[in-house]
Amino acid sequence: MAGTLDTKVQAQSLVDVVAERLEAAIISGQLEPGAKLSEQGLAASLGVSRGPLREAIRRLEGRKLLERTPNIGVRVKQLSxxxxxxxxxxxxxxxxxxxxxxxxxxxxxxxxxxxxxxxxxxxxxxxxxxxxxxxxxxxxxxxxxxxxxxxxxxxxxxxxxxxxxxxxxxxxxxxxxxxxxxxxxxxxxxxxxxxxxxxxxxxxxxxxxxxxxxxxxxxxxxxxxxxxxxxxxxxxxxxxxx
Amino acid sequence: MAGTLDTKVQAQSLVDVVAERLEAAIISGQLEPGAKLSEQGLAASLGVSRGPLREAIRRLEGRKLLERTPNIGVRVKQLSxxxxxxxxxxxxxxxxxxxxxxxxxxxxxxxxxxxxxxxxxxxxxxxxxxxxxxxxxxxxxxxxxxxxxxxxxxxxxxxxxxxxxxxxxxxxxxxxxxxxxxxxxxxxxxxxxxxxxxxxxxxxxxxxxxxxxxxxxxxxxxxxxxxxxxxxxxxxxxxxxx
DNA sequence: TATCTGTAAACTGTTGACAGTTTGGCCTGC
DNA sequence: GCAGGCCAAACTGTCAACAGTTTACAGATA
Structure with missing residues (x-):
């Protein structure tokens, strides 16, 4: 599996690790603006459950890096x-x-x-x-x-x-x-x-x-x-x- | 019970409602800087489960309104x-x-x-x-x-x-x-x-x-x-x- | 052929339960 | 009387499962 992140011990919580990863992926352009994030897929490829992933997403949402549409999903914020x-x-x-x-x-x-x-x-x-x-x-x-x-x-x-x-x-x-x-x-x-x-x-x-x-x-x-x-x-x- | 929030229909998700509530409480001073938020207590008094509450907290965390210490809890951001x-x-x-x-x-x-x-x-x-x-x-x-x-x-x-x-x-x-x-x-x-x-x-x-x-x-x-x-x-x- | 509709799969929203850590109190020993 | 350690309760971190909604596809009909 190419995405498990059990390298760092959890001096910081899972949410922190996931949020950092996501931020890095967004900043580096690995996740392009407008790209949709599948919770299931991401959780699986990161090796975490959906709970912490969702919390990490919410944090980035508060920083206006991600954008969520109810019942649809979350996308990388797209700028006009x-x-x-x-x-x-x-x-x-x-x-x-x-x-x-x-x-x-x-x-x-x-x-x-x-x-x-x-x-x-x-x-x-x-x-x-x-x-x-x-x-x-x-x-x-x-x-x-x-x-x-x-x-x-x-x-x-x-x-x-x-x-x-x-x-x-x-x-x-x-x-x-x-x-x-x-x-x-x-x-x-x-x-x-x-x-x-x-x-x-x-x-x-x-x-x-x-x-x-x-x-x-x-x-x-x-x-x-x-x-x-x-x-x-x-x-x-x-x-x-x- | 003095805190159930089933007034608004969920055109917006539970997380949105809870986050708005928390923000209002912080801005109005109802939640004082440095005050500790108990997840269980808050969830109970708001009439929601801990999941959505935690996600709402994460969002406000991204906006630097709340602050979380691992394994300890979350507090209203205190300013030096x-x-x-x-x-x-x-x-x-x-x-x-x-x-x-x-x-x-x-x-x-x-x-x-x-x-x-x-x-x-x-x-x-x-x-x-x-x-x-x-x-x-x-x-x-x-x-x-x-x-x-x-x-x-x-x-x-x-x-x-x-x-x-x-x-x-x-x-x-x-x-x-x-x-x-x-x-x-x-x-x-x-x-x-x-x-x-x-x-x-x-x-x-x-x-x-x-x-x-x-x-x-x-x-x-x-x-x-x-x-x-x-x-x-x-x-x-x-x-x-x- | 094109459009509409119904069904099923996939995904998001939410919940409850379990595991690990911290905290506070109580007891023992000095 | 006081300090240190142990135990239990409470709380946070995480996960797996259930419910509701959306979306896509297939089939039928005009």
């Missing part, structure tokens, strides 16, 4: 174009706050590490050629470092927990414009500069501007895609470019 | 002073965003209604005498109107769903400073003025300044209280002034 835009607006405000706090609280060493990280990115071929990707993994690393540097636990949880998976999801859908990579790098540098100056206002502004660009950019991408479709334009797995 | 401060920081950023969006999206009629609401408050005796309260209920109404006017569903859900109960909780603990009521009213007027001008930047700034004051103020109140205690200063039900 409008949902995505709304969430990105929220992210803009929250990461702006995080950056402001980081300007005050982040240790010098971590800021220096951030700067070195950007130096590394600059040398990356794809950025130099202005064609590539600015590999999103590293983009996320950059943002997460700053969020973590804010020192606000609730904020960290919101941004890296609940919104994290969204960035992963639309990452597959947003194809970078040529020239964007270099611009992103410039904006990142502006942010780090503000952090080094320990200027919360400038840091917040730089981050929000950066994310506003990213949002506008994603909006264009998705709007163009949305025009071709009808209805509320659910952004599911229309294109998987892995 | 630091938690509260962090949450208020987040609220500052989010309501700032809400106000900025409201400046763009809120219908003229609703802004006018907001203005009338403030006129009503001004005539209130407690405000004129600068002694009273500026009755917090109405304060919340004001903020909720603006949040609702933002048109961002996710934002509305975050602010009026998950953070709502916090405002209720610390409301019981923060005693107003003399003179504060008049200041609050001034700040509210400044916000409405910015909304009328349809100036998103000014509106956001006004709201954030207003909330920053409120936060500083609450910080003082609680810091003074916290000094007397030891440890992480859990703010539970040290004083209930109902």
């Amino acid at each position: 174009l409008q949902d995505l835009n709304e969430i990105l607006q929220v992210r803009e405000a929250l990461e702006g706050l995080a950056c402001s706090l980081a300007a005050r609280n982040m240790p010098d060493a971590e800021i220096a590490a951030l700067k070195r990280m950007l130096d590394g990115h600059e040398k990356q071929k794809s950025v130099q050629e202005n064609t590539g990707y600015y590999h999103e993994e590293k983009n996320l690393d950059f943002h997460f470092s700053i969020v973590a540097g804010s020192g606000n636990a609730r904020l960290i949880q919101m941004l890296s927990g609940d919104l994290h998976y969204l960035l992963r999801v639309y990452r597959h859908k947003a194809r970078p414009k040529p020239g964007r990579a270099a611009q992103v790098l410039r904006e990142h540098r502006a942010i780090v500069t503000a952090l080094e100056r320990r200027d919360p206002v400038a840091a917040e502004q730089a981050m929000r501007e950066h994310l506003r660009h990213a949002r506008r950019y994603v909006e264009e991408q998705l709007a163009a895609e949305g025009e071709a479709e009808t209805g509320p334009a659910p952004m599911g797995r229309t294109r998987t470019l892995d | 002073l630091q938690d509260l401060n962090e949450i208020l920081q987040v609220r500052e950023a989010l309501e700032g965003l809400a106000c900025s969006l409201a400046a763009r999206n809120m219908p003229d009629a609703e802004i006018a209604a907001l203005k009338r609401m403030l006129d009503g408050h001004e005539k209130q005796k407690s405000v004129q005498e600068n002694t009273g309260y500026y009755h917090e209920e109405k304060n919340l109404d004001f903020h909720f109107s603006i949040v609702a006017g933002s048109g961002n569903a996710r934002l509305i859900q975050m602010l009026s769903g998950d953070l709502h109960y916090l405002l209720r909780v610390y409301r019981h603990k923060a005693r107003p400073k003399p003179g504060r009521a008049a200041q609050v009213l001034r700040e509210h007027r400044a916000i409405v003025t910015a909304l009328e001008r349809r100036d998103p930047v000014a509106a956001e700034q006004a709201m954030r300044e207003h909330l920053r004051h409120a936060r500083r103020y609450v910080e003082e109140q609680l810091a003074a209280e916290g000094e007397a205690e030891t440890g992480p200063a859990p703010m539970g039900r040290t004083r209930t002034l109902d």
